[in-house]
Amino acid sequence: MQPEHGIHTIDTGFHRPRFDAAYLLVENGRGAFIDCGTNHSVPRMLDALKHAQLEPEQVDFLILTHVHLDHAGGAGELMARLPQAKLVVHPRGARHMIDPSKLWAGASAVYGEAVMERDYGRLRPVPSERVIEAEDGYVVEFAGRPLMCLDTPGHARHHNAVWDPHSRSCFTGDTFGLSYRDFDTEAGPFILPTTSPVQFDPEALHASIARLLALQPQVMYPTHFGRIEDVARLAHDLHEQIDAMVAIALACDGRDDRHQALTEAFAELYARRLARHGWTGNRAQLQTLLGVDIELNAQGLEVWLDRRQREA
Structure with a gap:
């Protein structure tokens, strides 16, 4: 059975099964990858x-x-095996693909060299002549199937979503949140926002989600994980949760135990919403599935709080 519209979902194997996806589009005997693990x-x-x-x-x-x-950690290694391919990336991200040393150094400072080698492998540069900097609205002319890159900040300032009019689908990276298949119920998919430790911007994320919704997509393909429908409901859920997370962060600001308070409040928020969604798992299962994301969301809100205070 051929995948619909030539869209293949690839489990990259990162962290756990059905956690991290990349996509392969096939059109007229040609291929294009979106993300690569x-x-x-x-x-x-x-x-x-x-x-x-x-x-x-x-x-x-x-x-x-x-x-x-x-x-994108495997971009250099994958490109070395794709002799005809060009790398398409947001202008803010291009320099990190051409020279990944700062990307490596920043992540290594947080996780350590040994963890970086184990989880990601040493980053390989992409030759600059093979890199296309995709400004907002840039159209990738792929085998008669145009793919439009849309500047969609909020999770990161170097973020593009990819609009595929042929399938009326968006490949959303992290802008349209996380939707793990483990949480699917009769009510459909569950979704929650994802921040990043240094560049989370709730107002920008609201605007980016609204921009994607305005395209009237039938399907979203987030990196975490796979094809999701019921797009309007999920967008509404994301907007609600962004506001709830910001309110929690503001309430926790100034506390000596701010980080712990944030992680506990976010776990409670997601547990309540999952229960309403019909998911019957327990708190230990929730921690297994969302522990990493709860921690990152807490870090993202803390950096946002500190930046907000500096700019006040």
């Missing part, structure tokens, strides 16, 4: 080509939604 994901990307009966020489583009390492 880490260096350890490259064999899975090449296996997806074989499954689609394509050779590496038939791939025209690797399009990155943004340069966080779970989305």
